[in-house]
Amino acid sequence: MIRIGVDGRLLQGNLTGIGKYVTNLLVHIIDTNPGVTVVVLSNKLICNNDPRFQVIYDKPHLAKVKPMLWSRFFLGRLVNKNQIDIFFSGDGFIPFFIKVKNIISMIHDLNHLLVPETMSSLRLITTRLFF
Numbered sequence: 402m403i404r405i406g407v408d409g410r411l412l413q414g415n416l417t418g419i420g421k422y423v424t425n426l427l428v429h430i431i432d433t434n435p436g437v438t439v440v441v442l443s444n445k446l447i448c449n450n451d452p453r454f455q456v457i458y459d460k461p462h463l464a465k466v467k468p469m470l471w472s473r474f475f476l477g478r479l480v481n482k483n484q485i486d487i488f489f490s491g492d493g494f495i496p497f498f499i500k501v502k503n504i505i506s507m508i509h510d511l512n513h514l515l516v517p518e519t520m521s522s523l524r525l526i527t528t529r530l531f532f
Contacts, residue, residue, distance in 0.1 A: 402436055406485030406501070408476060409443025409456070410468040411492060416448060419509055423491035424449050442479045444471040457483060469527050473497055493532060 407427065411420045427439045431453045441447060444459040444466060463475055477498035480488055488501045493508040512519055513528040520528070 402438060403434075403486050404438050404440055404484060405430070405487045405489055406480045406483065407439060407441045407489045408472055408491060408494070408496070409441045409445075409447050410472050412441060412447040412449055413443060413445045413468065414448060419492055420449075422509075423489075423507075424451070426491075427451075427489075428453065440483060440485060442476060442483070444468065444475065469494070 405427075407423070411417075411423050416424065428451065430437055431439055438455055439453065440455045440457060442457050442459070444463045445468065446458075447456060450456060457479060459471070459475060459479055463471060466475065472494055473496055475496075477496035477500075480496065481498070481500045485501050487503040487505060488495070488499060490504070490506045493506050495504060495506060513525055513532065517525050
């Protein structure tokens, strides 16, 4: 049995293109690999609570932490605690303090380098800081 841990940030709120892509990819992995469990780790409710996903929420008071900051500083603890074999980041950001050796990181674009004017100031700063 392989446990794939997923950063749940991209599955919170209304799904964007990346969130839809990640969901469809995970469903395909589950459908074609019966020995795989997808574990979505999040600090807030996810919008696609697919029954094939195991969803683990962080402590309730951490729901107030901005998702990007939560992902970088608190998600690693959940990954390490839940016996994850492979960590999947759907947007290229890897948590600090993660002990998993197998990491898959999907990078969809390089807007922060190529067209930074299309991004909000906060998103640009956090992307440049953490990418």
